[in-house]
Amino acid sequence: MKNITVAINVTLALAVIILFILHFSGSNGSTSTENKDNDTSEVINDTVIPNKFASINIDTLLLQYEYAKEMEAKLMEKQKGLEGELSRKMAAFEKEATEFQKKVQANAFLSMESAQQQEQDLYEKQQNLIKWKDDVSMQLATESQQLEIQLLDTVNVFIKDFNKSEKYEIIFNSAAFLFGHKGLDITDTVIVLLNERYHKFKASK
Numbered sequence: 001m002k003n004i005t006v007a008i009n010v011t012l013a014l015a016v017i018i019l020f021i022l023h024f025s026g027s028n029g030s031t032s033t034e035n036k037d038n039d040t041s042e043v044i045n046d047t048v049i050p051n052k053f054a055s056i057n058i059d060t061l062l063l064q065y066e067y068a069k070e071m072e073a074k075l076m077e078k079q080k081g082l083e084g085e086l087s088r089k090m091a092a093f094e095k096e097a098t099e100f101q102k103k104v105q106a107n108a109f110l111s112m113e114s115a116q117q118q119e120q121d122l123y124e125k126q127q128n129l130i131k132w133k134d135d136v137s138m139q140l141a142t143e144s145q146q147l148e149i150q151l152l153d154t155v156n157v158f159i160k161d162f163n164k165s166e167k168y169e170i171i172f173n174s175a176a177f178l179f180g181h182k183g184l185d186i187t188d189t190v191i192v193l194l195n196e197r198y199h200k201f202k203a204s205k
Helices: 002-025 033-037 058-064 066-105 112-166 187-203
Strands: 041-044 047-050 053-056 170-173
Touching: 053 187, 058 066, 058 112, 058 187, 066 112, 066 187, 112 187
Parallel strands: 053 170
Antiparallel strands: 041 047
């Protein structure tokens, strides 16, 4: 899940930088009465918090999002099954290779050609096993990437929909910043709403 977190971190970090640039470049240093009247910030524990900012810890969200947990569990179950199949294939190959080595040492082959043919067969089985392992690894990597893309899309769509009513100027990932006031954090709220929506979706099936 690291790639999805990195992708969200980069996107949101760039967005918050652009917002700050626009915010401060729009100020000419004056402190007019009009600016003070339009100030939408509030003071929480002596800290000025812009009302239109919010933060979400994406790492925490993905750990507690039921859909993400279920999809990751299915992928891990599939990976475990394929690893078990690989172990069985490797054990069978190693047994066959050991038996071949014993026959060689006991000079049990009727001819040199027969021994060479079985050795060639073992080599081909070894190469097929390596290819199977590589193909399975590629398959799992592809499915993991597709899952990350799917989760990223799900979260992004939800946050956009969520913000239609909340109207935050920016929602950034708190994991991408060294410090953020607790008053900005809406992670728990978003997790609850995400899970509620997912449960309703499952119930409707």
